[in-house]
Amino acid sequence: RSRKPFIIVINKCDLVSKETLEKTKIRLSKIAPTIFISSKNKFGTTMLRHKILETAAIKGRDILVGSVGYPNTGKSSVINAVSGRHSAGTSSISGHTRGEQLVKAGSRIRFIDTPGVIPFDENDETILGLLAVKDATHLKDPTGVAMKIIEKFCADNKTALESFYNVTIEGQDSYDALLLIGRQSNYIQKKGEVDETRTAVRIINDWQKGLLMI
Missing domain, CATH: 1.10.1580 (Conserved Hypothetical Protein Ylqf; Chain: A; domain 2)
Known part of the structure; x- marks a missing residue:
């Protein structure tokens, strides 16, 4: 609704086959730029950084990137992988991130690490x-x-x-x-x-x- 540009980031891509990734990317790329990440293997982090700079298209200013998604999908791990340091706390148990945290990733990019969210109508x-x-x-x-x-x-x-x-x-x-x-x-x-x-x-x-x- 705010018309902010966004990127779809799929973490833990090392857990599924290449064929599944390709099919998923074709489907999701119709919605927004889609990047696959493996925080564990440090795969896709450079590509995500470049895509953020390209999508923001802001010259000479810091880029503030919000992370939004389900709990326990590795949002904090992605931020750590892109920033190159363990600034955001992580855990395999959902709900570890309790509040917002600002994490610097390079000279221009700043991430806002946020707690996971669940849609109101998602009760299955x-x-x-x-x-x-x-x-x-x-x-x-x-x-x-x-x-x-x-x-x-x-x-x-x-x-x-x-x-x-x-x-x-x-x-x-x-x-x-x-x-x-x-x-x-x-x-x-x-x-x-x-x-x-x-x-x-x-x-x-x-x-x-x-x-x-x-």
Whole structure:
């Protein structure tokens, strides 16, 4: 609404295939300039810096860049990668950034690191879990979210799921697959039953931390 120029930054691009990145860039570039970043591997940081300078098109003045997005998507990590120093605090747990912080990135660019935001109409807990907006301990139904992760892998890359947890999934639904993973992980309660919640929390954490890659 303010007609400010903006750039779409996709962080953690090292977690998906090149084919997925190319398809995503084609789609998002129709909305705004799109840059892929891997804060972990320092990929795309120079490109983002150049795109900021190009998009702002302000000569002789400092450029103030606001960072807006879901919690736990790595906004602070992107700022640190571009600035070349660990100025913005980071954590794998959502909600780490509590207030605004000004971070200098070079002679002209200044970032405003801000807490993550969630749209008012975004109340689907499964989506929030899949996007790592909410960590497993804050989800009301971690088992349901974990089952959705299993369903996604069974549809797109079942081998990766089986290999990561050292299981073989043959015809089981997502709930049975979750129990199989729990049993293989030795998450067993006193009566010999699988601890569903503990298993679900592990699956969600593995997904959100990028250990379980599709």
